[in-house]
Amino acid sequence: xxxxxxRACDHHCVEFLPQCKIKVSRLYREIGRFTxxxxxxxxxxxxxxxxxxxxxxxxxxxxxxxxxLKAAKNTFASASLNQPESQSEDTKGQxxxxxxxxxxxxxxxxxxxxxxxxxIIWELQADNEEAxxxxxxxxxxxxxxxxxxAPEAAFALRSSRVKPLxxxxxxxxxxxxDGVIRVGLLVPLSGKYAALGAEIRQSVELAxxxxxxxxxxxxxxxxxxxxxxxxxxxxGLKNYVDIFIGPLFTExxxxxxxxxxxxxxxxxxxxxxxxxxxxxxxxxxxxxxGYLPEQQLDVLLGHAVSMGKRRFALIAQNSLxxxxxxxxxxxxxxxxxxxxxxxxxxxxxxxAVETNLKNAIRDFTRYVPPIEGAPLPNSPFDAVIFAGDxxxxxxxxxxxxxxxxxxxxxxxxxxxxWDQQQLWSEPSLQGALFSTRxxxxxxxxxxxxxxxxxxxxxxxxxxxFDAMALVAxxxxxxxxxxxxQLVTNSSFQGYSGAFRLLSxxxxxxxxxxxxxxxxxxxxxxxxxxxx
Numbered sequence: 001x002x003x004x005x006x007r008a009c010d011h012h013c014v015e016f017l018p019q020c021k022i023k024v025s026r027l028y029r030e031i032g033r034f035t036x037x038x039x040x041x042x043x044x045x046x047x048x049x050x051x052x053x054x055x056x057x058x059x060x061x062x063x064x065x066x067x068x069l070k071a072a073k074n075t076f077a078s079a080s081l082n083q084p085e086s087q088s089e090d091t092k093g094q095x096x097x098x099x100x101x102x103x104x105x106x107x108x109x110x111x112x113x114x115x116x117x118x119x120i121i122w123e124l125q126a127d128n129e130e131a132x133x134x135x136x137x138x139x140x141x142x143x144x145x146x147x148x149x150a151p152e153a154a155f156a157l158r159s160s161r162v163k164p165l166x167x168x169x170x171x172x173x174x175x176x177x178d179g180v181i182r183v184g185l186l187v188p189l190s191g192k193y194a195a196l197g198a199e200i201r202q203s204v205e206l207a208x209x210x211x212x213x214x215x216x217x218x219x220x221x222x223x224x225x226x227x228x229x230x231x232x233x234x235x236g237l238k239n240y241v242d243i244f245i246g247p248l249f250t251e252x253x254x255x256x257x258x259x260x261x262x263x264x265x266x267x268x269x270x271x272x273x274x275x276x277x278x279x280x281x282x283x284x285x286x287x288x289x290g291y292l293p294e295q296q297l298d299v300l301l302g303h304a305v306s307m308g309k310r311r312f313a314l315i316a317q318n319s320l321x322x323x324x325x326x327x328x329x330x331x332x333x334x335x336x337x338x339x340x341x342x343x344x345x346x347x348x349x350x351x352a353v354e355t356n357l358k359n360a361i362r363d364f365t366r367y368v369p370p371i372e373g374a375p376l377p378n379s380p381f382d383a384v385i386f387a388g389d390x391x392x393x394x395x396x397x398x399x400x401x402x403x404x405x406x407x408x409x410x411x412x413x414x415x416x417x418w419d420q421q422q423l424w425s426e427p428s429l430q431g432a433l434f435s436t437r438x439x440x441x442x443x444x445x446x447x448x449x450x451x452x453x454x455x456x457x458x459x460x461x462x463x464x465f466d467a468m469a470l471v472a473x474x475x476x477x478x479x480x481x482x483x484x485q486l487v488t489n490s491s492f493q494g495y496s497g498a499f500r501l502l503s504x505x506x507x508x509x510x511x512x513x514x515x516x517x518x519x520x521x522x523x524x525x526x527x528x529x530x531x
Contacts (some may be wrong), residue, residue, distance in 0.1 A: 003410050028131030049099040075098045121239055131434045174364035182217045183407040183468070184231060184236030184270070186246030186256060189222040195462060196248065197222075198273065203464030204245065206452050209512075218468075223252045228254035237263065237270070243474075243482060244272040245467045248460075253281040260285075270485050273467045274505075275460070282505030287484060289499070291509060293321075293415050294328045299435040299511050300413045301332050303525070304383050309411055313342040313381040315364060317395060318351065325415065341381050342366075351395065358399055367403040390417050397428040407431040418516070426518050435511040437462070438497035438527035445495040459496075467493030491531040500531045 020345035026311050031276035176182055184206055187197035204218060219239060221232035236244060237259070245254050253276050263269040269285060277290030304312075312333055314324040326345065333340060344364040350356040366380050384405065393414060399453075400406060412432035414423075420438045423429055437459060445465070449457040470492060473484050491500040498510040 003529055031510070049054050054268045056424070081499045090138075107222065123380055126361040128177055146254065151344055156159075176217075180217055180385040181243075181471070182219060182239065182241050184219045184221050184233075184239075184241035184246075184469055186221050186223050186236070186252065187248055187275070188224055188226070188252075189220060193225055193226040199458055199460050200248070200304060200464040202455075203457070204455050206449060206466045207465045207472070209452065210470065212458070213472060213475065216472060216475060219380045221246075223249075223256075224246050225249075226251035226255070229253070230259050232256075241270050243270050243471055245464070246273075246275050248275045250276060250281055253278070253286075255284070257281070257286065269484065275463060275467070275472065279506055281485060284503060284505060286484060287501045287505050288507050289467055289496075289498075291416060291459070291511075292507065295509055296371060296416050296435040297325060297413075298329055298513055299513060300385075300433055301329070303337055303433070303513055304411055304413060305338075307411070309383040310336060310338060310342045311380070311407075313364070313383070313410075314340050314342075314344070314385045314386060315346045315361075315400075318345055318347055319388065320322050321389060322343060322387045322392070325385075325514055327397075328389065329335035329385050344398070357395065358402075361396065361399045362403050365403040365405045365500040370404075376409075379405055380404060381410045383411040385413045386415070390420065390423055392427060393418065393423060393429065397432075398428060401428040414519070416511075418422060419514070419521065424516050424521050432516070432517075433524075434521075438510055438512050439523075440512075440526065441495050458528045462494070462496040466492070466496045466499075469494060493529060496508075498529055498531050 135271065135429070185202075186203065187200045188194055189197045189201070190307075201220060208216065208218065217235055219241060221236055223229040223232050223246070226247070226249045229247050232255040233244070244256070252273055260269055260272070272286035274281065274286055274288050275290055276288060277292050278289065279292065280286050305385055312329075314329055316322040316324055322345070326343070330340060330343070342364055344360065346357070346360055350360040368377065370376055384400065386396070388396075397407075397412065400410075406428060407430060412429060414429075414432055414434035416436040417433065418429075418432070418434040445462060446457060449461065470486075473486055477485060479485060486501050487503045488500075491498050496509075500508045502508065508531050509525040510525050510529070510531055512527040515524045516523045
């Protein structure tokens with residue numbers, strides 16, 4: 001299995017079947033008596049499978065690893081399929097989104113290696129010969145987010161071209177064996193969001209390592225930036241996937257759903273564990289696993305009301321994410337029998353120009369210049385809900401404070417995107433509250449993660465791990481009506497926190513409540529362990 005060897009291998013990439021431009025790597029490695037002796041690749045769409053000889057091992061320099069020795073007793077099989085499009089797209093992003101741990105590695109080699117790993121199937125077989133292994137650098141990625149769609153707000157990410165070397169043919173995709181459960185992982189493995197897909201893939205591989213069930217196979221299906229999700233889903237269906245994990249983005253989910261809807265027999269339609277947090281794409285056979293911002297807002301509003309807050313104001317960003325939070329906050333306040341004291345959606349023109357922003361917020365706060373020497377009048381609000389991303393909070397909070405509606409005069413309520421140092425250090429946000437995923441198992445998860453990977457784990461990693469662990473739990477049951485098992489009154493407890501799946505495709509998750517104070521955030525109410 002790739003995750004056991006990612007730190008000790010040589011990569012030789014070739015381009016074959018030119019009409020489909022599929023890339024394949026040949027890797028040969030051995031730990032003690034166990035050798036990665038078989039590599040399987042299947043061409044997609046118009047490509048016809050061929051046979052890839054496996055008698056030419058690629059040897060490298062020796063590099064000891066206690067992890068590999070510990071894993072020598074286990075065998076795993078996972079499959080990786082690429083789409084038939086060329087992977088020559090070159091996108092650029094923020095310099096700090098990926099970094100190299102190895103001092104001798106370089107970014108080009110790394111990108112080539114990781115792209116190669118997207119197109120292989122691993123099977124470990126016993127052998128008596130010893131093979132040398134060499135250290136390969138692995139990237140370290142920061143936790144990226146997508147406030148309008150995925151669990152976090154997105155940053156531009158790096159990718160590089162993989163240059164073809166020489167021609168080789170491919171193995172034919174193996175038939176599914178009896179008793180094997182095949183999981184289709186629908187994530188972006190190439191394109192501008194490849195780093196997010198790589199993080200999820202790493203988490204799934206870590207879960208497979210921990211689960212140690214050779215009856216579970218994973219097909220890695222590249223959705224690219226979302227445009228290839230339909231083809232990736234069809235590939236999974238043709239290869240008898242039992243359950244899908246993913247996709248991540250709304251566009252990708254919609255394409256995958258269109259393909260799934262062509263499967264008329266509901267019994268043969270694999271369930272989907274979506275990594276999205278968009279409630280609009282949930283359904284009775286596809287469940288959201290992402291952190292829903294609406295639920296985070298519910299935690300905040302419930303706490304604020306319990307504190308006696310009644311005069312709420314809403315200030316929103318002119319974005320899908322802002323409108324989504326604004327609509328939910330208005331509805332939830334109505335459920336409490338409350339009506340917002342003021343609502344303001346800042347237009348793009350107001351947000352972009354400082355003078356316009358000040359004028360808009362001055363109107364919003366009903367600011368009246370105080371009489372010199374007289375005490376400040378009471379704040380028109382006792383709580384302000386921020387419906388926007390981190391930049392929105394950093395731009396609006398100082399202006400609100402300037403017009404006498406600072407966090408000392410009104411309770412600021414944010415969202416999980418506020419869980420970052422830049423916002424904790426902002427003076428006008430001290431005392432603000434936000435809710436986020438549970439952190440009580442972070443140390444344990446990070447320890448497990450670092451046994452395999454040198455890069456840091458983000459929030460997507462926890463969700464990906466729990467999705468794979470959930471599949472493993474389902475696999476233990478002889479009942480193959482997984483949809484029925486997923487919708488249960490019992491909650492699941494994982495590294496991403498406690499959660500329960502609902503019949504409408506949504507989820508209920510536990511969140512912890514945090515307060516920004518002295519440049520840090522502290523937990524003021526832990527997340528419940530069960531729902």
